[in-house]
Amino acid sequence: MSTSERTRFGAAWRDTALAVLRDKGVLLIMLIAPVIYGFFYPWPYGTQAVTRVPVAVVDQDHSALSRQIARFAMANPRLDVRMVTSDVHEAQQALWRGEIEGYALLPADLKRNVLRGTPAVVTIEGNGAYALLNKAVLYGFSEAVGTVSAGVEIRKLQAGGQSAVQAARSRSPLNTQLVALFNPTEGYGSYVVPAVVLLILQQTLLMGAAMLAGTWAEAGRLRASRGAWLGRLGALSGFGFLSGLFYFGWVFFLQDYPRGGNPLGAMVLLAFYVPAICTLGLLLGCWFRDRERALQVLLFTALPMAFLSGFSWPVEALPGPLQALRWLFPSTAGIQGSLRLNQMGAPLHDVLPYLGALLALTLAGLLALWLAAAPRGSAQARRA
Incomplete structure (x- = not known):
């Protein structure tokens, strides 16, 4: 880089940083x-797991066994038994009114079928409109019924002459212990927030950079030399890097999310991720040439990008064209790389393909910027 280009780089870096701090709209979005x-985004997920979901028990058997199942359901931390009734229609009406989120139907002759050794079915109904509540209802009732069922089997084995220890081992010869490696609390917040913060970082930087480029276009100051564009990109990337450090450090620590698996690798990822976002934002601003238009268009792209990134929806379930299109957005490589480095503790060489994708996006974006928004004299010289 020549001396004049270095001068333009420094001046553009300073002017861009001051523009961000002086523009109230850009300052609000970017910082x-x-x-x-x-x-505030992690706040609704603070409890991590859903507990005390209101449910009902429909007891049509009125036996000691059915009452034991009801007691185990009441003791389950996932459930809050609000109603015990023998009328299934009453439970259905309560479910439709939103008073409960599910119910278990203990049919008549439940105990008799169990004693005879014939199949006994306990029906569990849940509100499928809310996946987490429905999961808590199904798991809670399944645990209650399964615990009672295990006790019945052990008593049958003891009646056949086995001791309590032998009966317990016969009923469950192999015990399974499940250990969550990368989400120890198995909470929804620890699953969704570490990925979504990368998307938040992308959307705020995209909108801020596009608004700033739109402002330059409206004022006739969009075109600049290569050194000036690098200076603009450097200033915006500096703000984005600080936001990334805020999320990876303070927010993850404050909310006690899985973190710190590979902190150095996470910093390297940010160094690739942030410039790719800022380059795309500047390019979109050059295309829109209107600061409000950039905000209007980009405001509604967060949800599609979340599904395309591959953490909330299986990539294999996406149509073929979308599987290729998703790599045009930095969030795809950024989220996948961050989850591996920050939460799983993967070594840096495991995410080299994602870093390569981000670098390619940055270089392609810079080339497009230089071609589309170079000084008029340079553009005319290239055409000549």
């Missing part, structure tokens, strides 16, 4: 919004 999101 203040990430802080607000960092505190």
Whole structure:
């Protein structure tokens, strides 16, 4: 880089940093919004797991066995038994009114079928509109019924002459212990927030950079030399890197999410991820040439990008064209790389393909910027 280009780089870096700090809209989106999101987005997931879901028990058997199942359901931390009735229609009406989220139907002759050794079916109905509540209802009732069922089997084995220890071993010869490696609490917040913060970082940087480029276009100051574009990119990337450090450090620590698996690798990922976002944002701003239009268009792209990134929806279930299109967005490689480095502790060489994708996006974006928004004299010289 020549001396004049270095001078343009420094001047553009300074002017861009001052523009971000002086433009209230860009400042709000690029610096203040990430802080607000960092505190308020994880708040609804603070409990991590769903507990005390209101349910009902429909007891049509009225036996000691059915009452024992009801007691175990009441003791389960997932469930809050609000109603015990013998009328299934009453439970259905309560479910439709939203008073409960599910119920278990203990049919008549339940105990008799168990004693005879014939299949006994306990029906569990849940509100499928809310996946987490429905999961808690199904798991809670299944645990209660399974515990009672295990006790019945052990008593049958003891009646056949086995001791309590022998009966327990016969009923369950192999015990399974499940250990969550990368989400120790098995909470929803620890699953979704570490991925979504990368998407929040992308969206705020995209909108801020596009708005700033739109402002330059409206003022006739969009075109710049290569050194100036690098200076603009460097200033925006500096703000984005600080936001990334805020999320990876303070927010993950404050919310006690899985973190720190490979902190150095996470910093390297940020160094590739942030410039790719800022380059795309500047390129979109050059295309829109209107600061409000950039905000209007980009505001509604977060949800599609979340599904395309591959953490909330299986990539294999996406149509073929979308599987290729998703790599045009930095969030795809950024989220996958961050989850491996920050939560799983993967070595840096395991995420080299994602770093390569981010580098390719940055270089392609810079080339497009230089071609589309170079000074008029340079553009005319190239055409000549």
